[in-house]
Amino acid sequence: MTLHLDPDRLFPADPATRDIARGLYAAVSQLPIISPHGHVDPGLLVHDTPFVNPAELFIRYDHYVSRLMHAAGVSLDELGIPQKGGDAAVTAPREVWRTFCEHWYLYAGTASGYWLQNTFAHLFGIDEQPGAENADRLYDRIQAALETEAFRPRALSDRFGIEVLATTDDPMDDLAEHERLALDPAFTGRVLPTFRPDSYLNPAAAGWEHNVARLAEWSGSAVSSYRGYIDALAARRGHFIEHGAVSADHGVLQPLAVDLDESEASALFERALGGTASAEENQIFAGHMLLEMARMSVDDGLVMTVHAGVVRNHHTPTFTRFGTDTGHDIPTTTHFVDPLRPLLEKYGDRPDFHLVLFAVDETVYSREIAPLAGFYPSVYIGAPWWFLDAPDAVQRFRAATTETAGFYRSSGFIDDTRAFLSIPARHDMSRRLDAAFLARLVREGRVALATAERIAVDLVDTMPRKVFKL
Template identity: 45%
Template sequence: MPVHGGNDAPFSQPRLHPDRALPADPGIRGIARTILAQTATLPIVSMHGHVDAEMLARDEAFADPSSLLVSPDHYLVRMLVSQSTAPGPVRDSGVRTVADLGAGASRGAVVETDPRAIWRRFCAGWAALRGTPTRYWLEHVLTEVFESPRKPSPDTADALYDHIADQLTRPEFRPRALFERFGIEVLATTDPATSALDAHARLAGEGWGERVIPTFRPDPLLEPARGDWVQQLEALSESADTDAHTYEGYLAALRARRQAFLDAGARATDHGHRSATMAPLDRVDARRLFDAARASEIDADAAAAFTGHMLFQMAEMATEDGLVMQLHPGVMRDHDRGVGERFGHDIGYDVPVAGEFTHALRPALEAFGHHDNFRLIVFTVDETLYSRELAPLAGVYPALRLGAPWWFLDTPDAMRRFREAVGDTAGLRNTSGFVDDTRAFCSIPARHDLSRRIDAGHLARLVAEHRLDLDEAMESAVELAYTLPRESYPAPRRDDVVRPAAAAAEALA
């Protein structure tokens, strides 16, 4: 991090300021320091993310700095691409598309494979990251994890690359050693519903089964408008050893795969569709739409209705098996369809759209919102929904918790706004605690550090305004950083007799 009060001179020694991201007001900052001290060394509970379990199963040395820190980080990639035609160092470095930073799968396009060339382009674009959370996370990673002697710049690129590359050859920088060093207690990956979970099986066989756990992600199977949906049914049939080509077989196969994930230690499912609608269809209508989709005769509206129906089915299955249901709608995937066709998905071209939850969740919350074996964690990238819809919903339904600000909102100011928007109605305990949602393994401690600092600042203001006692604020900080993530994602109760979903309505009568 730049020396405070200095400039961005390329050879200044990086360091992290101990008060980074804490309130600017000196009085509140002092309280925040006291609160932060309660959480700074707590273990990390990382229950929602996209780290590859295979990486941890193999536990091999990382190949190079670029494939570890640059290419998989779509926050970084998208920002440098956004500057690719502006006069300046990014354009001069040769960045034109995501492929120039090693991102994306080649679909007839040339993807850069020289890690040093990718690194030089990243260093040339360092100034484009000013003021972003990506800059904060990377400064933390470079300084705390790799003890980098220089900040990124065109002049320091090669020396910095060599420094990190040398460290990556050492045993203490292999994935599991870093896992331990980061203080990660448990890490949940996100896995396709049809995954064989081989990496998780190998990890479990080596004693890591309770520390690295899978998460069931069935999105492609619930969206019949996808061009590959019939192929997805084939994969589901094979992985579940159940014919999924009838509606009843499809439901049975999904249940079988949920059970396979449970057996592998899963605690949650994960759903990322355009809409949050969870509305059941009549069984005859659901079967009719399923058959129409198999025949490629389903229109967009009918496909959306089927997806909403299947999300309701996922909620009902959750009451049976206890898997926590995570829902994060409201994003248009692959906004540039040409880029998606050339380079694949998840490379930074996903853009938020306006969301709605009050009507969308009503059928599921009426059915299961008071069920003692149903837990729903809802995330959004539409801040306007926090105080108007989500906080009031979480403030009354026992099954619902609000997920932390994520993706485009996991920034210092957006996290502050979240606490201010939901606190009055939902309080603190109706939130999930922090989830990092990262593919960038080394950024996990940086992201949790930032969240703990923002929460310390928020709680410090409540203390300074005499709305909380200091001991309550310190206790709440520990809950937000550690206790609530564990509570929000409990291990399913395998030994209990689960009540039928209909019993929830009877309990309210």
């Protein structure tokens, strides 16, 4: 079967509306990519090392891809995913690729299938659907391309038109690789670190005590000093800002902000370090620290993003054998209004405080997030994320949020990916879908065409620059 990319993909079926969408898309299709939140390893661009093979590139690190094959009965061992410690034998890359091609039919209609088709066609010139009969031929074609200079990471970054790329980094990272990129005259893009302190804020997180000790050792304070702990976190944020960071990201199961005075917080901190805090007390302390992070964002200007509502590592046997990010993170119901009220009472109307809320619970878009963004100057609506970063879900997102908060309380698109080669396909998908949504509003007489043209550009360029202070 042929692999053909319809030039009108994702546009409305109605010819007149489709024609409007074409024009709106044409105005934004070639604009630079601004990616203010993602998970690409900066070392990829520092070292400019060639990608190893098709299996490593498209399957090994992409749990969007591996999870569907696992659901169909393919073990993670068969997909070349090493067990913890790397002791188990890893399936040969060509065999992994053959397994993927044999299961290509699973991805029809999925976001992963859409991105992969775009990548195969645009980057590798592939014009046939993967399958068992052509797996080796496609493997060889991709492998040959990966061995050329044109497919080195830096060359691809230039080809993709990536102007800004944010990474996600541990608070104690020295950010040396970011500094090397910033000082390299041969590299023209901006690669920005992002402060990600989850395992330093929540006593229930694995390694929290160790991370607190690392902070204390770095700052020269006593491990048991709550004030030293707070000052060290603020100083590490300053280190990130010196290296170009514009945001701090917080991944939480459920949003919660708790306002404690320093003596209360210090007492909880000491109990948590001593292992005597209850689960409820750990949760309260983590909620207090989320509020503290908001206070620090008011002070230092880092944009605060909150990604909520995913139960991580849902399948314990898989986590035990293969570790994190192996496909079994599952969305759950989320609430923002009451849990974040203490934070918003204090900082919600601060003009330079930016709080971007992300969810994978679609019910909160119209019920909670859009109304919050429609009142509080600080609150912006994060782009559809993870399980919702898909064509139909993006259209539902626009319908759920626009009537309450409009277009200008949203963050602009965010690809949130480790899969470097999928970045242009993801951004192109977003641009097409926004063009389609705006075209319908124009066709229905709800928005003037000139207004829609301005909005289309602003969603791609103006809003991410404004929201993330670029």
